[in-house]
Amino acid sequence: MDISRRDWFRVAGGGATALGGLVASGVSLAPATARAQELRISQAKVTPSVCPFCAVGCATLVHTVDGQIVNIEGDPRSPHNEGTLCPKGAATFQLHINPNRPVKVLHRAPGATEWEEWDLNRAMDRVAELVKKTRDETFIDRLQNGKAVNATTAIFSLGGATLDIEWNHLQQKLMRGLGIVAIENQARI
Numbered sequence: 001m002d003i004s005r006r007d008w009f010r011v012a013g014g015g016a017t018a019l020g021g022l023v024a025s026g027v028s029l030a031p032a033t034a035r036a037q038e039l040r041i042s043q044a045k046v047t048p049s050v051c052p053f054c055a056v057g058c059a060t061l062v063h064t065v066d067g068q069i070v071n072i073e074g075d076p077r078s079p080h081n082e083g084t085l086c087p088k089g090a091a092t093f094q095l096h097i098n099p100n101r102p103v104k105v106l107h108r109a110p111g112a113t114e115w116e117e118w119d120l121n122r123a124m125d126r127v128a129e130l131v132k133k134t135r136d137e138t139f140i141d142r143l144q145n146g147k148a149v150n151a152t153t154a155i156f157s158l159g160g161a162t163l164d165i166e167w168n169h170l171q172q173k174l175m176r177g178l179g180i181v182a183i184e185n186q187a188r189i
Contacts, residue, residue: 044070051089056080057165058089069096131155135178151179159185 044063049072051058059078063071072093076083085092095101105123106115118126138154157175159168168185175183 041071048075051085051092053086053088053092058085060085060089060092069093072096131178139179151181153181155180156182157184159183 041063044065047062047064049060049062051060058081059075060072061075062069063073074081074083074085074089081089105118105120107118107123107126108115134154135152138152140149140151140153142148155175155178157171157180159171172183
């Protein structure tokens with residue numbers, strides 16, 4: 001049997017109208033909603049958390065079963081978001097379970113065509129080495145007029161909207177301590 005688009009909307013609209021009629025007549029859907037919620041996450045451990053995407057700090061509830069995340073949703077007890085999440089926050093679950101998410105450090109040497117897997121300590125040491133080398137080569141103590149500036153203009157720092165406020169604070173202190181003046185955040189761009 002072929003169902004046309006019009007037939008589908010007629011049936012779906014009828015169901016929505018019936019549901020709306022029940023709600024309008026005073027029938028509470030809370031027990032059915034609560035039962036559906038209970039079935040979905042009945043065996044899960046709930047851990048309160050914070051959405052990682054911006055500085056608002058929307059509260060989330062992370063549901064785990066045997067250490068694996070099975071659901072992430074807004075926390076209705078939060079005064080910030082009252083259980084709601086923006087589209088980025090609502091997609092946090094997919095961020096965690098995406099099989100394409102990089103979980104290892106990959107390095108491609110200059111001129112190379114292939115990526116090489118590096119140990120995290122090796123990668124961190126290399127980043128620190130390059131930052132120090134660049135800072136030492138480009139550091140400016142004073143301007144030509146004698147004014148002290150203690151800055152380097154060869155390094156740029158870009159923070160991301162997925163970083164929490166504590167990390168942004170530490171990054172700001174580190175960058176300022178190194179004399180980096182070009183500091184920006186993705187949320188402002």
